[in-house]
Amino acid sequence: MDYFAQQLINGLVLGSIYGLIAIGYTMVYGIVGMINFAHGDIFMIGGFIALISFLVLVSFGLTAVPLILLIVLLVAMAITALYGWTVERIAYRPLRHSFRLAPMLSAIGMSFILTNFSQVAQGARVKPVPPIITGGYTLHEGASGFNVQLSNIQIIVVATTVVLLALFTWLVSRTRLGRDMRACEQDQTMAALLGVDVDRTISFTFVIGAALAAVAGMMYLLYYGLVDFFMGFVAGIKAFTAAVLGGIGSLPGAMLGGLLIGLIETFWSAYFSVEYKDVAAFSILIVVLIFLPTGLLGRPEVEKV
């Protein structure tokens, strides 16, 4: 039972990270109708920028950990958001009215560019960081010596996710920008006729998605203590799975899907086999798409001729 509780905690933390990435996929899919294949790599870039800015700040002599974390978070979000904007501007916008496969292939190309750019720029080796946030609480002391732990870092990951989600939900449901986004999602031409700047709205979608992915990247860095240039690929597919599982286009669905994928992966590793955890995640993607193509919270897609 203790073991189960511990896995539950771990799964929820991992799921929060996936959920943050999944929101980027689901938003872009909802508005532009394409899979932003490079989104996983945006997440990886976010992790790298968090790492580098952290190193630089520490070497400047900053010691207050909360201040460092806040600055790192803001820097990573800002720069990664610019990456998201640039990717959309270079690789997707010229293809918006092209035929259907073109943006997908361009996105794959972009994914290669980002992966190999960070490999060339920062080297191929895994970058480890010492644990920045230590300590935690023992929730329950097990009889057999197995304690259920809740570390501070796990609290921070979940808390950051919750705060960002609240902020994000407010943005989508209450602000002008959010209204524009929802309008573009329903009908771009009509939205444009009514005075919504479609190009700018789509750019903002990418910017927000990238900023959330940067947070996910930073949380990943804090939680696992390492980044490498290839981590975006698998994390990206899993987050996409989460978006599909929750129903693509649905924001609460993305978060729910993220949590579910995190839980499934953690429990699979804990009770079955660690080697096949990625296989489990990918299989879920296939199974969901076959039996539940609209996901848990998604709307059925109406086919227009």
Added chain:
Amino acid sequence: MSAPSSAPLPAPSHSQNTSGIATSGIAFILKKAVISAFVALVLFSLMIGVRTEAGPEGHLIYWTRFGELAAIVAIVFGGSIIIELLRQWIGPSGAGRLVPPWLQDAADLIGRWLAPALLVFAILIPVIFYDQRYILDLSILVLTYVMLGWGLNVVVGLAGLLDLGYVAFYAVGAYSYALLATNFGLSFWICLPLAGILAAFWGVLLGFPVLRLRGDYLAIVTLAFGEIIRLVLINWQDLTGGPNGITGIPRPTFFGIPLSNDDDGLAAKLGIEFSPTHRVVFLFYLILALALLTNWVTIRLRRLPIGRAWEALREDEVACRALGINITTTKLTAFATGAMFGGFAGAFFATRQGFISPESFTFHESALVLAIVVLGGMGSQLGVVLAAIAMIGGFELFRGLDQYRMLVFGFAMVLLMIWRPRGLVGHRAPTVFLEKNQAISSDLVKEGHG
């Protein structure tokens, strides 16, 4: 950036760049370049300006590289000016599409003779370059990708199903041959059809669940399928040897006669002196024959009802269904046929290398083959050949710059999509026509949902 608030029209087809052409001028170009340079500065400030590496004691150290950063920002600044000048010089996009008739005729003439010329040249390669092992090896590699491209072309180019996991069938073929040959001692010529059949079987297995999926979803599921196969190959150590792969895969024989230096080898039987080049030449003709078989089968299939159903499916799935075409069999045969050729190519790869490991079957490989098909113009057999030569040749050129290879590949893919989304040979010649075979310009064809 131009003012975004000015009268938004429905579906503005181009970015703000085109609206800027009206206000062309040095000030505008400079402003754009400065903005680009500033964006580049922010983007690369940390990623290039600071280099991190694990230090001697395990923890990270970093050093700054402001020189490189400045150089890249300067390149972006200059590049932005050049691109903007070129754009204004060429004029609005679309004007360059009008090709003069004489050029069109010349292109038609070249197009008609290019394929036979290439074929003759391919057959003569071992004769011309007999002493140059490097060129022979490179030609074998190119032909392998030509074959893979033609195989994937059935799925992507003809049936319009975007398959990102094609390498899975390549892997199935390679491992089928390797396992059958090393465990049961079966010869290459028995294993080759078996590898094809097994790969086709896996193609159907993948095809069934994805029947209802379209477009992007299909792409992601096939990608996941490819990754699953690779992960199973890595982790099922008892059978596949895991990351270490399978070694000692038997070399192909000339229909039972080994190409070795023994008394019963082919050289001894023919009474000529043995040379290791014989095997390379044999492999070359083997893959050439396999590739031509793929091409021939594809061309024949296109004339059969099933091939026409594929093409119809690519153009419009709903219309297909309305006309009574069986979508299930059409899609499954496309997957199976494509997978079978992938399996053949895999078996050839295994016998040529003598060693296979899951590392050869990553997503990069799928993307490379897909890029060849797309660059070739999706559906054009000749285009695949040209694209394979360009891609593999290009990779060879960048051999020294190993790290930058995939970077360049990514840029090529993005630029290609922006510049010519329909590929180099970007038209679709219909197989069925009324009176006169008229190539449809790719710009006029609207994609179905495949």
